[in-house]
Amino acid sequence: MLRILLLSVLVALALAEPRYLEEAPEERVVGGEVARPNSWPWQISLQYLSGGSYYHTCGGSLIRANWVMTAAHCVDTSRTWRVVLGDHNLNTNEGREQYMSVSAVYIHPNWNSNSVASGYDIALLRLSSSASLNSYVQLASLPPSGQVLPHNNPCYITGWGRTSTGGSLSAQLKQAYLPVVDYSNCSRSDWWGSTVKNTMVCAGGGSDSGCNGDSGGPLNCQVSGQYVVHGVTSFVSSLGCNTAKKPTVFTRVSAYTSWISGIIG
The missing domain is CATH 2.40.10.10 (Trypsin-like serine proteases)
Structure with a gap:
């Protein structure tokens, strides 16, 4: 899943090329600390189906009960997606999770996967059903x-x-x-x-x-x-x-x- 963007238009100063932050399953924030469980209740895990199992690939934010905001580059490949709400430890079912299939993907029309530096790296996911909002899952x-x-x-x-x-x-x-x-x-x-x-x-x-x-x-x-x-x-x-x-x-x-x-x- 490694995706490295090689921009052909970078200035002659040989600036470091941008690289997407989406790669293989279960990869983490640099530095910082483990968050208090469910202290960021709008955070979701975006997962894709492969070989009968789902794997984390990107994050996202729940912005309506049935809408998630994420990056365009996360979803510009056709896959079977699901969103996990209320999660903390991806390897453990803690009983607070809500699993939602994705019924539609809306990528910004100006997004160009060959030019992340152009911007427009945003997408919206419509969920197949509405989340149940509680102390673990919020907008x-x-x-x-x-x-x-x-x-x-x-x-x-x-x-x-x-x-x-x-x-x-x-x-x-x-x-x-x-x-x-x-x-x-x-x-x-x-x-x-x-x-x-x-x-x-x-x-x-x-x-x-x-x-x-x-x-x-x-x-x-x-x-x-x-x-x-x-x-x-x-x-x-x-x-x-x-x-x-x-x-x-x-x-x-x-x-x-x-x-x-x-x-x-």
């Missing part, structure tokens, strides 16, 4: 259209992605503190340069980051005392998940408010 809050968070705004990435580049695996949901890196900094030539667009959010850039398996999951940002999903995990540097000056890059949810509303009503 994500989304930002108002156009809202851009300031530099160093506190955020957390959550997911079941790799714990280090090529590193060890853990079945439990992890979280890592990733403050926002504003566009003016993230687009500097010695950072991501022109690869990053203003329809994206950068966060982190230090020892903690997203990694393979985290794609599509939320960037949970503190705004006015609550957590709001401001980003959909999109890509990291091909030089390594937590490369200095190459913060994790997310699709900025507030840039796609009208598209989301047009699909889910």
Whole structure:
């Protein structure tokens, strides 16, 4: 499942190429710590059917009782998908999980799988039935259209992605503190340069980051005392998940408010 994006349009500065954060089963957030079970109740595990079993490939956020938001690159291959809600340890049935089949996949029409740097890495999944909302499964809050968070705004990435580049695996949901890196900094030539667009959010850039398996999951940002999903995990540097000056890059949810509303009503 390894998918490495080789951009032919990167500037001559030989910037690190973006790499999708979706790879093989059960890979984790770099750094950070194991999350308190069900403390991010909108976090979902997106899984695909292979050989009679389902395998985790990406994260996502429950935004309506029957709608999930994830990354376009997670679902631009035709597969049989399911969404698991209320999960914490992917290897254990804790009795809180809800398993939902996916009845329709809506990928942003401008998404180009050969050019993640163009943006539009967002997709919506319609579930076959509505989730039962409870203390373990809740809806994500989304930002108002156009809202851009300031530099160093506190955020957390959550997911079941790799714990280090090529590193060890853990079945439990992890979280890592990733403050926002504003566009003016993230687009500097010695950072991501022109690869990053203003329809994206950068966060982190230090020892903690997203990694393979985290794609599509939320960037949970503190705004006015609550957590709001401001980003959909999109890509990291091909030089390594937590490369200095190459913060994790997310699709900025507030840039796609009208598209989301047009699909889910």
